[in-house]
Amino acid sequence: MSTETSFRLSKALANGRDADHRADSREAVLARLLAKRAAAHRAGLKDLEDILRSQIEWALPMHKMEGNGRKTKAS
DSSP states (O other): OOHHHHHHHHHHHHHHOOTTOOOOSHHHHHHHHHHHHHHHHHTTOHHHHHHHHHHHHHHSOOOOOBTTTBOOOOO
16 A cells, blocks of 8 residues: 555544544444545545445345335335
8 A cells, every 4th residue: 555545544534533432323333434435535545435335334224124125014
């Protein structure tokens, strides 16, 4: 990794980091990941942005589907 890339990565992570905050909910984790992904995007760090995108997908709340994969109406 080049010095410039290393510096840009460090700066992107620092800009996306909330000082001394520990996430206490899935929503807070998602918000932090989105901020970090945006910082990586602004810094032009495609590989880091891709990693963060996969973490964001993991952090999204998922609802169980029934039958053919479509949501069903509540009775």
